[in-house]
Amino acid sequence: MAAGAGGGQELKLLGAWPSPFVHRVRLALHLKGITNYEYVEEDLTNKSDLLLASNPVHKKIPVLLHGGRPVCESLVILQYLEDAFPEAGNALLPADPYDRAVARFWVAYADDIFFAAWIKSLKGTTEDEKAAGTAGALAALQTLESAFGECSKGKPFFAGDEPGYVDVALGGYLGWMRAYEAVAGVNLLDAGRTPLLVAWAERFARLDAAKGVFPEVDQILQYGKVLQARTAASATPNN
Numbered sequence: 001m002a003a004g005a006g007g008g009q010e011l012k013l014l015g016a017w018p019s020p021f022v023h024r025v026r027l028a029l030h031l032k033g034i035t036n037y038e039y040v041e042e043d044l045t046n047k048s049d050l051l052l053a054s055n056p057v058h059k060k061i062p063v064l065l066h067g068g069r070p071v072c073e074s075l076v077i078l079q080y081l082e083d084a085f086p087e088a089g090n091a092l093l094p095a096d097p098y099d100r101a102v103a104r105f106w107v108a109y110a111d112d113i114f115f116a117a118w119i120k121s122l123k124g125t126t127e128d129e130k131a132a133g134t135a136g137a138l139a140a141l142q143t144l145e146s147a148f149g150e151c152s153k154g155k156p157f158f159a160g161d162e163p164g165y166v167d168v169a170l171g172g173y174l175g176w177m178r179a180y181e182a183v184a185g186v187n188l189l190d191a192g193r194t195p196l197l198v199a200w201a202e203r204f205a206r207l208d209a210a211k212g213v214f215p216e217v218d219q220i221l222q223y224g225k226v227l228q229a230r231t232a233a234s235a236t237p238n239n
């Protein structure tokens with residue numbers, strides 16, 4: 001199958017521009033050279049019938065519809081793209097089963113440990129909880145710094161010469177990481193603590209596949225304010 005052909009079946013991505021999970025999927029599609037997909041922007045305050053029917057369990061984006069059949073959850077979509085389009089672009093997952101297991105381990109770590117802590121630093125209900133979240137996120141990134149050293153073996157990406165599964169999964173967070181750094185006064189990636197990841201992030205953001213995927217920092221910051229206002233309004237009694 002030719003890269004970009006979409007397997008002869010229509011590819012449609014239900015997304016929302018600020019979502020780091022959608023960024024992951026778009027990065028993976030672009031890295032694989034699959035460009036002829038339809039992108040449908042969802043209004044998450046008024047979800048479409050197609051989204052609700054496609055992801056009735058979580059009702060979340062991203063959803064990739066391939067020939068009308070929905071695939072949900074960003075990491076499941078990344079792995080589906082590997083299986084459904086084996087000849088398109090670069091493989092995201094390594095061929096060796098052990099190396100695949102290692103890549104999956106670090107992606108799980110990025111979500112379960114780094115992202116979970118980072119979210120607490122943003123959404124914690126007390127200052128202590130927020131501070132613990134920030135500390136946890138910074139510690140997790142130092143662990144990922146060591147992982148980068150081991151996985152990349154001196155090459156530019158976690159996966160080696162070309163970006164792979166860990167690069168895309170962690171790279172999807174870069175837009176929000178930059179926005180967070182701009183307002184929180186904390187460098188998540190820092191030349192002193194995580195020099196390898198700082199260089200990796202710059203390299204990753206310069207990839208052709210990343211062009212047009214990450215919104216501007218200002219756009220994310222404006223959106224963050226809208227989210228904060230929405231959360232505050234829903235927490236106010238009789239509102």
Ligand SMILES: N[C@@H](CCC(=O)N[C@@H](CS)C(=O)NCC(=O)O)C(=O)O
Pocket residue numbers: 016018019020021044059060061062072073074075
């Ligand atoms: N684990 C999911 C997370 C997806 C997710 O949290 N999507 C958010 C946008 S960033 C969403 O659709 N939120 C809508 C809602 O919760 O109602 C994935 O990796 O795809």
